[in-house]
Structure formats: structure tokens, C-alpha cells
Amino acid sequence: MSVEAPRLRLDKWLWQARFFKTRSLAARVVAAGHVRVNAQKVHKPAGTIRPGDVLTFTQGRAVRVVKVVALGDRRGPAPEAQTLYEDLTPVKETGPKNPAYEGKGRPTGKDRRMLGSFRSGPLE
CATH class of the missing domain: 3.10.290.10 (RNA-binding S4 domain)
Structure with a gap:
């Protein structure tokens, strides 16, 4: 058996x-x-x-x-x-999506200006 x-x-x-x-x-x-x-x-x-x-x-x-x-x-x-x-769940990478802003909390004015220049590209 x-x-x-x-x-x-x-x-x-x-x-x-x-x-x-x-x-x-x-x-x-x-x-x-x-x-x-x-x-x-x-x-x-x-x-x-x-x-x-x-x-x-x-x-x-x-x-x-x-x-x-x-x-x-x-x-x-x-x-x-x-x-x-x-x-066995695959781990998703959780890194900063934007290198100009590193996720340090609420962005400052300088951070927002850097984000704007990152999105629109370099000003010439």
C-alpha cells in the first residue's frame, strides 16, 4: 500500500x-x-x-x-x-525614475526647475 x-x-x-x-x-x-x-x-x-x-x-x-x-x-x-x-514573486526594481530628483520628500524650487529642464531637454 x-x-x-x-x-x-x-x-x-x-x-x-x-x-x-x-x-x-x-x-x-x-x-x-x-x-x-x-x-x-x-x-x-x-x-x-x-x-x-x-x-x-x-x-x-x-x-x-x-x-x-x-x-x-x-x-x-x-x-x-x-x-x-x-x-517566488519577481522583485521589481524601485529606483529613482528621474535622476534629477532622488525622492528626498517634497521637491524644492531648485528641484522643480531641474525637473523641468530634464523633461524639456537642454536649453540652447
């Missing part, structure tokens, strides 16, 4: 891993078809997952990609929830 790998409901795991505040919210997102398990769209919150599966879903305006490392027993504190998954 072979022992089958443990499984857990998708909505319950998303809630235990603290990606969604309530289990019903996680179920709604899954039912709307916004979650993929191993690149396959899932429409049933009762769909099961196991360690090694890769989940892709939207959270707010960001797309999250996580690999299931473990199945939880309960919805514990955040440090415990972070041990349930490995985050």
Missing part, C-alpha cells in the same frame, strides 16, 4: 498562510478564477494542494507567485505562516 501525500483545501491554505484576511475572501478569489495551481486555473475553493505546488494569484494590485512548502495545522502568527511557503 502506498501512502498518499497529505492534502489541504486551497482556500484554507491561503487563509492559514495569511494571504487573505478571511477564509471566505480566499474562497471568493478562488471561485472567481484568480488563482492558478501549477499553471492551471482553479475555480473550486475545495480544490486540494500539497507541498511542492506553485500558486499564482493576485493580491491587491500585485501578482504573487508562491511555492507551497508545508501544510499548516492552524492559522498562527505571521512568522509561523511564512514558513508555509517560499515566495
Whole structure:
């Protein structure tokens, strides 16, 4: 006899891993078809997952990609929830968009003049 790998409901795991505040919210997102398990769209919150599966879903305006490392027993504190998954979400570079202004807070008059010259090009 072979022992089958443990499984857990998708909505319950998303809630235990603290990606969604309530289990019903996680179920709604899954039912709307916004979650993929191993690149396959899932429409049933009762769909099961196991360690090694890769989940892709939207959270707010960001797309999250996580690999299931473990199945939880309960919805514990955040440090415990972070041990349930490995985050594979690509990191976006957040650098200054304009070299004339480095994001030091509210721009001064001099900063605004430099921004204007950067946008319109050098004055000749």
C-alpha cells in the first residue's frame, strides 16, 4: 500500500498562510478564477494542494507567485505562516525614475526647475 501525500483545501491554505484576511475572501478569489495551481486555473475553493505546488494569484494590485512548502495545522502568527511557503514573486526594481530628483520628500524650487529642464531637454 502506498501512502498518499497529505492534502489541504486551497482556500484554507491561503487563509492559514495569511494571504487573505478571511477564509471566505480566499474562497471568493478562488471561485472567481484568480488563482492558478501549477499553471492551471482553479475555480473550486475545495480544490486540494500539497507541498511542492506553485500558486499564482493576485493580491491587491500585485501578482504573487508562491511555492507551497508545508501544510499548516492552524492559522498562527505571521512568522509561523511564512514558513508555509517560499515566495517566488519577481522583485521589481524601485529606483529613482528621474535622476534629477532622488525622492528626498517634497521637491524644492531648485528641484522643480531641474525637473523641468530634464523633461524639456537642454536649453540652447
